[in-house]
Amino acid sequence: MRARFGRLVELDNHLGGGDTYQLYVTELSRTESALQTMSPRTAVARGLAELASQQAQQAGWAAFDAGFNDAAHRLFVYGKQAAREAGDRALEANALVHIAYATNDRGAAGVADAACDALGASAPPKAVALLESRRAWSRARSGDRDGASRALDMARVALQSDTGSDPEPSWYSWIDHNELDIMTGRVWSVLREPAKATPPLVRALDGYPAHWARDRALYLSWLADACLDAGDPESAIATADTALDLATTVASARPLIRIREVAQRCVGRGVTGGPGLLARATAARAPIPVKL
Incomplete structure (x- = not known):
């Protein structure tokens, strides 16, 4: 069951939450059925509960990605x-x-x-890196530059200390220096510091597979914001247009939301091409079902 779920998690690199949600919920249902047949005190039951948690979180992530936040919250x-x-x-x-x-x-x-405080001193380095990077994001969104910077530093230190010698669960095995570059760029982009945002975003995007359409679209949108803040509106429009082309191919709500935000900023700043970008982004639709 664990191996099967690990293979299904890989689909998240290629598909949006609108496509993967039912797959993950089905896996969770199978694990729940198995749990109902055994005593909760056994090691097997604890292992199944751990797997159910991972499956619920993955299904919640898919729901969030597809724009169904209430379902995501319940699953988390x-x-x-x-x-x-x-x-x-x-x-x-x-x-x-x-x-x-x-x-x-x-x-x-x-x-x-x-x-992050709940992790405990024995937490695996990659788990620390992942959670600290997400703390950095939450801190950035609240406008806390110092807190975001500290969290990024802690994530980097944790990642550098990882030996890679032990088997890793899928929920944090994917975090690496490339992914930390992405979060670093996003953090400094939302904090409106383009000189700090652009290099890690460009570096990370250069190594991103072309078929990871959702993630490329999302991260290009933050790069477009950084271009706008750096006084390069032409690059901002071009980058956002590239992101828009990708966003309409994947069942994810998040890229289009982000691109519309970039377009609105461009319009607000009187950027030539801003109204056209906003019109295209507003008209665009992602292939997401009406309900999950």
């Missing part, structure tokens, strides 16, 4: 409880930081802080 809460039942502090903390990442409300930074 479920994942948090399942991780607690499994006795996995790091996985429980990850569910917390998912809630902070997806809700993005005033309390998100505090929730992200609580998640």
Whole structure:
């Protein structure tokens, strides 16, 4: 069951949440059925609870990606409880930081802080790196430059300390220096510091596969913002247009939301081409079902 789910998680690199949500929910249902047949005190039951937490969090991420935030929140809460039942502090903390990442409300930074504090000293370095990078994002969204910078530094230190010698669960195995560059660029882009945002975004995007359409579209949108803040509106429009072409090919709500925000900023600054970009982005649709 764990191996099958690991293979399905790989689909998230290629497809949007509108395509993957039902797959992950189905896997969660199978794990729940298995859990109902055994005592919760056994090692096997704890392993299944851990797997259920991962599946719930992945399904929640797919729901969030497709724009169904209420469903995402319910699944993240479920994942948090399942991780607690499994006795996995790091996985429980990850569910917390998912809630902070997806809700993005005033309390998100505090929730992200609580998640990182809950990790414990024995947490795997990559788990620390992942959660600290997401704390950096929540801090950036709240306007806390110093807090965001500290969290990025902690993520980098944790990643550098990873030996790569132990098997890693899929929920944090994907974090690497390229992904940390992406988060670094996004953090400094939202904080309107293009000189710090542009180099890591460009560096990371150069290594991103062309068929990862959703992620490329998202990260190009932050690069477009950085171009605009750097006083290069022509590059901002061109970069956002490239992102828009990618965004309409994948069942994800997030890229189009981001590109529309970039377009609105361009219009607000009187950028030539801004109204046209906004019209194209407003008219564009991602191939997402009406309901999951």
